[in-house]
Amino acid sequence: MDVHAGQQDPGGLQYSLVKLTPEVLDILDRAVPRLSSEFADRRPPKALVLGIGDGVHVSIFEAGSGGLFIPAQASVRPGNFIDLPIQYVDNNGNITVPYAPPIRAAGRTPQDVQQSIVAALKNRAIDPQAVVSLAEQRTSLVSVLGDVKQAGRFPANAAGEHVLDAIARAQGPESQGFDEWVVLERAGRRASVPFGALVYEPRNNIWVQPNDTIYLYREPQTFVVFGASGRQATSGNGAPPPSQIAFDAWRISLAEAVAKAGGLSDDRADPGAVFLYRGETREVAQSIGVDVSKFNGPIVPVIYLIDLRDPAGYFMTTKFAMRNKDVIYISNAFAVESTKAMTYFRTIVGTANDPIAAATQAATLRNLLSSASTTGIAVAVP
Secondary structure, three states, X not given: OHHHHHOOOOOOOOOEEEEOOXXXXXXXXXXXXXXXXXXXXXXXXXXXXXXXXXXXXXXXXXXOOOOOOOOOOHHHOOOOEEEOOOEEOOOOOEEOOOOOOOEEOOOOOHHHHHHHHHHHHOOOOOOOEEEEEEEEOOOOEEEEEEOEOOOEEEEOOXXXXXXXXXXXXXXXXXXXXXXXXXXXXXXOEEXXXXXXXXXXXXXXXXXXXXXXXXXXXXXXXXXXXXXXEHHHHOOOOOOOOOOOEEOOOOOOEHHHHHHHOOOEOOOOEEEEEEEEEEEXXXXXXXXXXXXXXXXXXXXXXXXXXXXXXXXXXXXXXXHXXXXXXXEEXXXXXXXXXXXXXXXXXXXXXXXXXXXXXXXXXXXXXXXXXXXXXXHOOOOXXX
């Protein structure tokens, strides 16, 4: 009753009460953070392009001796080609090739640079051909940082790789994985998912792009349970029950969370009044039917009502995914509250009745003593 009434309290924190239904479950499932939804481009990375600072190896071939690069006495040396020293892409995005103007390299593939070199030398060399390969990769890198065994920057794989492949190049996470979170940052956008989501939901294991940053960190997921839970009811050793309960998994359902808390106390809980407290984004809150106009800020406080008197409620709790720092409140049954009220009333009545009973006993004793002194009868006073 207090939860229902609190929505109308203008002096309190505003929140919205939402009953858990299959439609709400579908909306919440679609709103779960996923790398595949934040970075919707699922195509493999394009061919690697050169950037400022990259080093390229250039070999130039001519059809015969006596040309621009192969002297007439070339018979004393094997082959009809020349290897240039490693050429680094300068700040203007160019590389230098003898007898040719600056060759544009930044933002182009090695094959494109080859064609430009051949075009620049075709009128001076004898049927020139060029081979350009990446010697030192300094711009197309992938950074894997945080709670991994070997953090660092790794050259992007020309064949393409997924997020788990990049983490494997850093020798994997330090811990078991279910407490690990993975953050992917790309072109100013960022998204985070549990590490388990990459393993058990392959659509999250998206392609890595050059210059991506992958960061792993460990954050144990916990939730809090208040009210008439079996765990609190059975903690009779004098120690307070744990205030937080760990997931001990990358994802658990509401049903599993309630089970971790010892279930509902048979003699105290109201199965029809189980509440889960959570902050939802304005978009999600509006999708589940909340009037967001009365809330300020990007997060809307929402209380979900779960009715476990309805057998269908148990099926819905198995599909309701818990989130880190969720709060569960299991309300007492109305009979328990009535019993508390009667006990309190009995205590008050008993407290008020004790002086009256003592005064009555004292008056009775005085009358008894007075009668005994008049008649001369001895009275034994306890």
